[in-house]
Amino acid sequence: METTRSHHRGRVVIAGAAVVLVVAGSLWWTKTIAFTSTSVVQFSIDPFEAPDDSRSQTFIAAANFPHELPSTGERLAQNLGGNASDYESDLAITASDAPGLAVTARGRTPSAARTLATDAAAALRSILEELNTMDILAITFTVIPPTT
Structure with a gap:
């Protein structure tokens, strides 16, 4: 026993x-x-007619936009909840190889990093679209999500 x-x-x-x-x-x-993933907000502009009736094309780069962009973390907090500081420490926004901005996100899992990078790029795109309404150029911003 x-x-x-x-x-x-x-x-x-x-x-x-x-x-x-x-x-x-x-x-x-x-x-x-921690895992990282990067989404890109790609810039593009359609050719436009110049004053001399010729077709022109403008090339844009990340430097064309103000350095003091509204906080992407604040926009994410509005959309997803929480505080801006919850997101800002896990995000980095840099120039990309193609015309545009790269949003790199850090997460605990690969899926979390991909989701945060895509959501942050979408938030950044909406900020850039709001800033673009003040400009005469018709710039298109496209989010390219991270590949698996």
Whole structure:
């Protein structure tokens, strides 16, 4: 009888230790591992007629836009909830290889990083579209989501 009880107690101790290791490992994983993903807000403009009736094309770059863009984090907080600071620390906006801006997001899983990058690029696109209404050029902003 005593050996059965001690054998059962040994299994409980092993199961408890396994649970503690899984919980501790999960907490460590979520704090130390981060995935990144990048979406692009691509700029394009249609050719337009110049005053001399010729067709012209304007090339635009990220430098054509004000450096003091409204916070993408604030727009995400409005759309998704939370505070702007919840998003801003996980986002980086830089110039992309193609005419446009690259939005790089950091997340705990690859899916979370992709989703945040796409949502942030969409928010940035809406900000740029609002700024573009003040300009005479018809610039089109297209979000190119990250590939898997």
